[in-house]
Every structure is written in C-alpha cells, then in structure tokens.
Amino acid sequence: MVTCDFCGSTEPGEQPPVSWTSATEQGRLKLFCARCSREYLRSMEAKLDSDHW
Known part of the structure; x- marks a missing residue:
C-alpha cells in the first residue's frame, strides 16, 4: 500500500498510481496523491519542502 505523505x-499496491508525484526532501522520498499534487503544484514547482505548504 502507498500513502500520500501530505494527506494520508x-x-x-507497491507502486503509486501514475497520477501521483514524488519528491526527495532531506534525502527521503515523499509521495503525494493526485489531489494534493494538483492543489500544491505551484509550491512543488518552486521546490518548497512540504513543511512550507
């Protein structure tokens, strides 16, 4: 099972759906569901860590 690191x-399955995004923050892989990916796209593009969202 995969879990969104923002909303839970x-x-x-072992792999996230293709609509999910991933990021490496402080050396740790984080996964974000499609809903969170759309909602926080600008922050992701600005490369802000999820702590700043």
Whole structure:
C-alpha cells in the first residue's frame, strides 16, 4: 500500500498510481496523491519542502 505523505490517503499496491508525484526532501522520498499534487503544484514547482505548504 502507498500513502500520500501530505494527506494520508492510500492506494493499494507497491507502486503509486501514475497520477501521483514524488519528491526527495532531506534525502527521503515523499509521495503525494493526485489531489494534493494538483492543489500544491505551484509550491512543488518552486521546490518548497512540504513543511512550507
């Protein structure tokens, strides 16, 4: 199961759906669901860590 590191939503399986995004923050891989990816796209593009969203 994969979990969104921002909102906690989950998807079955070991790989996230293609609509999810990923980022490496402080050396740790973070996954974000499609909803969070759309909502925070500008912050992601600005490369802000998710702590700043």
